[in-house]
Structure formats: structure tokens, C-alpha cells
Amino acid sequence: MENKWIVGVDIGGTTSKMAFITPKGDIVSKWQIPTDHRNHGGNIPEQLKYEIEKKCSELGAENTCLMGIGVGAPGSVNAVTGIVREATNLSWKSAYPLKKNLEATTGLPVAIDNDANCAALGEMWKGSGQGARNLVLVTLGTGIGSGIVINGHIVHGAGGAAGEIGHLASNTKDGYLCKCGKHGCLETIASATGIVRAALAIANDHSDGGLSFFYKQNGTITAKNVFDFAERGDHQAKSVVDYALEHLGIALANVANTLNPEKIVIGGGVSKAGQYLLTRLNHYYQQHLFPTVKETTEIKLASLGNDAGVLGAAWIADQLT
Ligand SMILES: [Zn+2]
Structure with a gap:
């Protein structure tokens, strides 16, 4: 086979995403599988091998058309040793040698990194980063993660914990336990979890207002509900959103003033709130920027969705060759 492909894998707690990707970053085929938790996660290399061979056969391709595998994994990932630690959503015990085991199982070279870092590289390569060599991806989901790319390389830090933007100190007086x-x-404060907690506190304290009424009707509120109500002008929802986005805006301005990247890209489930989120976030973010940073560091919404992780994983595998 003339064409050579890279396998991109994004391992998640429930599902893992896989794709065959060309060295230029075009997705040939992509699919999802339920993550295999049996044998304390020890089946994962065999599962990935099986999936890769099955897909090759479906596409009528030889296994020899594959150049390597890139994997984004949750937790603390040592990109050099290939060991994953603290992957709390997976069944791996304290430290799992993912790179070594996957190379032994598949016979292909393997590169691994943290999932948020891979998503940052994916957005840099084919998404909203549009080739920016200095970029920060912030994922707003049940938690807040980030990947920092400087001069085209992920910043890992001394202990692999660089980019823990979710744990920037925001409310040091009476904040919730993280x-x-x-x-x-x-x-x-600014994750989906934080937004829902603030919304529930308001809904429980008030008998009037759209948010309170919605909660009494449905017994639950999602971050998306809160943004939808805020966009329609509901005062309670607006106060919740503005509180979260003021803290996020200040934090991102601090990050921008420190690193002056070309772009800060916002991804994750909460980013589906779209233009409304971006406008309100920019309102707070812009107020705290150093003048030169204001002219050169822009906030954008992520554009790749679920494909960012597999593309970034393929990008790190391509660096092996
Ligand atoms: Zn924390």
C-alpha cells in the first residue's frame, strides 16, 4: 500500500475514540469503542490491536500501511517514559506502562501524552489554532483542563503537571473544596460542575425566576440550561454565568499575560454555549490584559470537537518518524 497512515487514539473513561489519519492530518476513518475496563485496564492494548486490525481489514489495507500509534490518555502522562499515573477514570493501578505494553502488543512505535495536551496539538494542527505555534487549549467540562503549546511543543513542566489551569486559585476566601x-x-467555579452548583443554590433560594421554575419542573439543571436561560435574559442565570466567566476571564488574562500565546482556544462540553459564552468571556478577559497582549492574544472557540484528541495523538506519533 502506497499510503501510510497513523493511528490516533483518545482513551476516555467510557468510550475511546480511534482514527486512521494521514501524515497531512486528513482523517481516513474514525470510530468509537467502549473502553475495556476488564483486567484492571490491562486488556486495553489487546483491544486496540484488535480494533486496528479489524479496521485495516474493513478498509482492505495491510497492517504494514500503519506508521505508528499516538495515544492521548487521561491522568498524569509521562511522554518520555510512556507511563500513565492517576488516571482516575480508568482502571489502571497507580502507574501503567502504556507505551511499552502497546508497543509490545502491536509491534508499532507508540507516542503518548495527556489527553488535553493532545487536544491542544490537534487544534493547533487542524483546528482553531490554524497553525499557531503558541497556543493554549482550555477544556471546560466537568473539570477544567488545558494544554499549553509553546513553539510547537507541549509544555509538560517538572512533574508533568504544567497547564493545570483548573486549579488556579480563584476564590481563596470562601471557595468550595476542589x-x-x-x-x-x-x-x-467555572466548570460545568461549578456552574450547576451555583445555579442550584440560586434555584433553591428563590421561588421566582426562570431558572427556579425550570428546576422545580424538571428536578435538574445542566450547565447548558443555565447558558440558555442567561442568553434569553433570565437574571438568575445571567448572574451565575457572569460569576463563572468573570473568574475564567481573569484567569485566562493572567495566562495570556504570562505566555502571550497567539490563541487561547476554548473547548469541552461547556464551549457548546458558543458565541454567547465567547462574548461574555471576552468582556471580562479584555479588561485584564496587558496592552501588547490585548493586540496579539485572541480567544477562539475550538472547532474540532471530538476529533481534536485523535488528531493531536496522531501528530505526536508523526513526530516519532
Ligand atoms: Zn483544585
Whole structure:
């Protein structure tokens, strides 16, 4: 086979995403599989091998057309040793040698990195980064993660924990307990979890207003509901959104003033709130920027959705060759 492909894998707690990708970043085929938790996650290399061979056969391609595998994994990932730690959503025990085991199982070269880092590289390569060599991807989901790319390379930090933007200190006086053990981290305020908690507090305290009424009707509120109500002018929802986005805007301005990247790209489930989120976030973000940074660091919404992780994973695997 003349064409050579890279396998991009984005391992998640429930589903893993896979794709065959050309060295130019075109997706040949992509699919999802339920992540195999049996044998404390020890089946994952065999599962990936099976899936890769099955897809090759479906496409009428030889396994020899594959150049390597790139994997984005949750938790603390040492890109050099290929060991994953603290992947709390997976069944791997304290430290799992993913690179070594996957290379032994498949016979292909393997590159791994943290999933948020891979998503940042994916957006840099084929998404909203549009080739920017300096970029920060911030994912707003149940938590807040980020990947920092400087001069085209991920910043890992001394312990692999660079980019923990979700744990920037935001409310140091009376903030909520974060899952990291500190109080008042940014993600206790501006993640979907933080937004829903603030919305529930208001809905429980008030008998009037759209948000309160919706909660009484449905017994639940999502971050998307809160943004929808805010966009329609509901005062309670607006106060929740503005509180979250003021803290996020200040944090991102601090990041921008520190790194002056070309772009800060906002991804993750909460980013589906789209232009409304971007406008309100920019309102707070712009107020805290150093003048030169204001002219050169722009906030954009991510554009690749679920494909960012597999594309970034393929990008790191391509660097092996
Ligand atoms: Zn924290």
C-alpha cells in the first residue's frame, strides 16, 4: 500500500475514540469503542490491536500501511517514559506502562501524552489554532483542563503537571473544596460542575425566576440550561454565568499575560454555549490584559470537537518518524 497512515487514539473513561489519519492530518476513518475496563485496564492494548486490525481489514489495507500509534490518555502522562499515573477514570493501578505494553502488543512505535495536551496539538494542527505555534487549549467540562503549546511543543513542566489551569486559585476566601484538596480552584467555579452548583443554590433560594421554575419542573439543571436561560435574559442565570466567566476571564488574562500565546482556544462540553459564552468571556478577559497582549492574544472557540484528541495523538506519533 502506497499510503501510510497513523493511528490516533483518545482513551476516555467510557468510550475511546480511534482514527486512521494521514501524515497531512486528513482523517481516513474514525470510530468509537467502549473502553475495556476488564483486567484492571490491562486488556486495553489487546483491544486496540484488535480494533486496528479489524479496521485495516474493513478498509482492505495491510497492517504494514500503519506508521505508528499516538495515544492521548487521561491522568498524569509521562511522554518520555510512556507511563500513565492517576488516571482516575480508568482502571489502571497507580502507574501503567502504556507505551511499552502497546508497543509490545502491536509491534508499532507508540507516542503518548495527556489527553488535553493532545487536544491542544490537534487544534493547533487542524483546528482553531490554524497553525499557531503558541497556543493554549482550555477544556471546560466537568473539570477544567488545558494544554499549553509553546513553539510547537507541549509544555509538560517538572512533574508533568504544567497547564493545570483548573486549579488556579480563584476564590481563596470562601471557595468550595476542589477534588485536588484545595479550596476555591477555578474549576470549582467555572466548570460545568461549578456552574450547576451555583445555579442550584440560586434555584433553591428563590421561588421566582426562570431558572427556579425550570428546576422545580424538571428536578435538574445542566450547565447548558443555565447558558440558555442567561442568553434569553433570565437574571438568575445571567448572574451565575457572569460569576463563572468573570473568574475564567481573569484567569485566562493572567495566562495570556504570562505566555502571550497567539490563541487561547476554548473547548469541552461547556464551549457548546458558543458565541454567547465567547462574548461574555471576552468582556471580562479584555479588561485584564496587558496592552501588547490585548493586540496579539485572541480567544477562539475550538472547532474540532471530538476529533481534536485523535488528531493531536496522531501528530505526536508523526513526530516519532
Ligand atoms: Zn483544585
